[in-house]
Amino acid sequence: MSNLINLISVWALPAILLIVLTVGIFKKVPIYEEFTEGAKDGFKIAIKIIPYLVAIIVGIAMLRASGAIEMCSNLMSGVLTRFNVPADTLPLMIVRSLSGSAALGVFSDIANNLGPDSFATKLAAVMVGSSETTFYVLAVYFGAVGIKKLRYAVLVGVLADIIGIISAVWVANLMFA
Amino acid sequence: MNYIFYFLIVISIIVGAINGKLQEVTNAVMDGAELSVKVAFSLIGIMAFWLGIMRIAQKSGIIDWIAKVIKxxxxxxxxxxxxxxxxxxxxxxxxxxxxxxxxxxxxxxxxxxxxxxxxxxxxxxxxxxxxxxxxxxxxxxxxxxxxxxxxxxxxxxxxxxxxxxxxxxxxxxxxxxxxxxxxxxxxxxxxxxxxxxxxxxxx
Missing domain, CATH: 1.20.58 (Methane Monooxygenase Hydroxylase; Chain G, domain 1)
Structure with a gap:
């Protein structure tokens, strides 16, 4: 099973490239010209999202530096121990919607300090594996097309994250506790 | 988004002041700004590559095919x-x-x-x-x-x-x-x- 999964993750990218280029050649598409034509857009989009990235990343960096995330997890720790949620995973719950690299950092920290056999490591693994950095996606996707009124998009993202956290706790307790 | 941006920054400053970490919060502004440009620039290459591949996929009809399957x-x-x-x-x-x-x-x-x-x-x-x-x-x-x-x-x-x-x-x-x-x-x-x-x- 793990061999198969390894095989898939190693081959996913090369397979896509092989298929796309081979079909392209076969259908007589000028693949080099079309490639460079498409690639031009990469630069445009990346430059376009900078202002939105600056706003979001600076805001989140400030929040992390202020110690607000630790304060929040201290406040909630009493409630959450009742649901068999290890206190170590609390910062992760808050951070995982805000910053992908920070979430991975917190997760590695938990894994290395508490070891492979702890429930916290398993719960943290499920939480990180099942999440995407909501606010980064919001900034990049809407920034690229210049949308300023996000309507309910933030609410959906945050609620889905909360549902994700609750189900992670539930599933992890069911399987690993 | 206006309120999110406002509260992110105001809460950071207030909480930073309470925790005596105002200097760290100020430093985070510089670090964050630098990091965002790094993130955007690190996207350029990979974006260009995949948009190029995607263009080939589009011209050769692969995208149409996938779209048809999950349409x-x-x-x-x-x-x-x-x-x-x-x-x-x-x-x-x-x-x-x-x-x-x-x-x-x-x-x-x-x-x-x-x-x-x-x-x-x-x-x-x-x-x-x-x-x-x-x-x-x-x-x-x-x-x-x-x-x-x-x-x-x-x-x-x-x-x-x-x-x-x-x-x-x-x-x-x-x-x-x-x-x-x-x-x-x-x-x-x-x-x-x-x-x-x-x-x-x-x-």
């Missing part, structure tokens, strides 16, 4: 976009790339889809229902195999790291489906305020 699903979910729009194919590729954990490849597809959706959007400053749905699907982070997490677990000597895959898949599916359902519910409640836009433009 019944996208048609139901994204019922507001015209079926001939390129957005359908891009959304399909965005989802497929995400599912295989290729987030670097998924972003260009997603952004392309966003542009297509913006082309058919009536109010260019306000997110359309389809845009919010695409966003929700992406923020839920649906992924078949959590490769990075597996790498960390292997690194600490976890005996059977693949046991994490099934629960993670279950959780990510729950989050993904709820994001879709929530978007569909909210789009009925949270209608775009067209009148307001007209007023702003006449000001």
């Amino acid at each position: 019944p699903i996208t048609k139901v979910l994204f019922n507001e976009i015209p079926p001939e729009s390129d957005a359908v194919g891009d959304i399909a590729m965005n989802f497929t790339a995400n599912a295989f954990g290729l987030s670097n490849a998924a972003t260009p597809f997603g952004l392309k889809a966003m542009e297509e959706l913006q082309n058919v959007n009536k109010d260019k400053t306000s997110a359309s229902n389809s845009m919010c749905l695409l966003l929700g699907m992406n923020t839920a982070g649906f992924q078949l195999i959590p490769t990075t997490v597996l790498a960390v677990l292997v690194g600490i000597g976890y005996k059977n790291p693949t046991e994490i895959i099934a629960p993670t898949l279950l959780v990510t599916t729950i989050a993904f489906v709820s994001a879709i359902i929530l978007s569909k519910i909210f789009q009925r409640i949270w209608k775009p305020r067209i009148e307001e836009v007209k007023n702003e433009q006449s000001d």
Whole structure:
């Protein structure tokens, strides 16, 4: 099973490239010209999202530096121990919607300090594996097309994250506790 | 977004002041600003590459084929976009790339889809229902195999790291489906305020 999964993750990218280029050649598409034509857009989009990235990343960096995330997890720790949620995973719950690299950092920290056999490591693994950095996606996707009124998009993202956290706790307790 | 931005910064400053970490908060402004440009620049190469590959895929008809296969699903979910729009194919590729954990490849597809959706959007400053749905699907982070997490677990000597895959898949599916359902519910409640836009433009 793990061999198969390894095989898939190693081959996913090369397979896509092989298929796309081979079909392209076969259908007589000028693949080099079309490639460079498409690639031009990469630069445009990346430059376009900078202002939105600056706003979001600076805001989140400030929040992390202020110690607000630790304060929040201290406040909630009493409630959450009742649901068999290890206190170590609390910062992760808050951070995982805000910053992908920070979430991975917190997760590695938990894994290395508490070891492979702890429930916290398993719960943290499920939480990180099942999440995407909501606010980064919001900034990049809407920034690229210049949308300023996000309507309910933030609410959906945050609620889905909360549902994700609750189900992670539930599933992890069911399987690993 | 205005309020989120405001509260992020105001709370950081107030909490930073209480914790005596105001200097760190100030430093975070510089670090964050620098980091955001780094992130954007690190995207350029990989974006260019995948947009180039995607263009070949589009010209050779692969995208049309994929779009056709999952069209019944996208048609139901994204019922507001015209079926001939390129957005359908891009959304399909965005989802497929995400599912295989290729987030670097998924972003260009997603952004392309966003542009297509913006082309058919009536109010260019306000997110359309389809845009919010695409966003929700992406923020839920649906992924078949959590490769990075597996790498960390292997690194600490976890005996059977693949046991994490099934629960993670279950959780990510729950989050993904709820994001879709929530978007569909909210789009009925949270209608775009067209009148307001007209007023702003006449000001």
